Amino acid sequence: MAELTAMESKLGEVLGLAQAAQVATDKVGKLVEDESVVATIQRLHDESVKVEEMSTELIGSDTFTGKKTAILDQARETKGEATEMMKTYLGDDADGLDGLEFLTMAEAAEMGHWKIVEKLNEQLADRDIKELTDYVVPLEEAHFKVTLESSLVLAAQEDPNAPA
Numbered sequence: 598m599a600e601l602t603a604m605e606s607k608l609g610e611v612l613g614l615a616q617a618a619q620v621a622t623d624k625v626g627k628l629v630e631d632e633s634v635v636a637t638i639q640r641l642h643d644e645s646v647k648v649e650e651m652s653t654e655l656i657g658s659d660t661f662t663g664k665k666t667a668i669l670d671q672a673r674e675t676k677g678e679a680t681e682m683m684k685t686y687l688g689d690d691a692d693g694l695d696g697l698e699f700l701t702m703a704e705a706a707e708m709g710h711w712k713i714v715e716k717l718n719e720q721l722a723d724r725d726i727k728e729l730t731d732y733v734v735p736l737e738e739a740h741f742k743v744t745l746e747s748s749l750v751l752a753a754q755e756d757p758n759a760p761a
């Protein structure tokens with residue numbers, strides 16, 4: 598197995614998180630009834646497909662010759678860990694608000710990881726990575742913001758006196 602650099606390993610992680618985001622948005626979309634929130638979750642899903650595609654394309658470029666398989670292995674591991682976390686957090690009795698709480702954590706993780714990729718690339722100054730982070734970092738910031746806002750939309754619909 599090829600040894601990965603810190604950047605290569607981090608690219609595997611963000612790819613795995615983009616894959617896990619699709620699993621999470623599929624799951625949480627089914628827990629939510631509010632139509633506008635469901636539409637938001639669908640958009641998060643579709644945009645994470647785009648992020649996965651763009652990341653996969655980068656990893657397939659000449660820069661990562663000989664490393665692609667190991668980066669994809671890292672992605673698979675990260676996706677597995679994130680999906681396990683989701684299953685732990687969202688048990689059988691999870692409702693829409695529980696789902697949005699989990700998505701808020703997941704989007705915060707994506708945003709944080711992408712900002713780290715961006716920071717690591719300040720030293721590498723790789724143009725392809727910069728092009729990707731210029732697109733994805735603001736996108737993940739927006740994902741985190743809209744997910745938090747959506748969780749508050751659902752919280753506002755809760756009866757605070759109702760049994761939990």
Ligand SMILES: [Fe+2]
Pocket residue numbers: 618641645704707737740
């Ligand atoms: Fe996201």
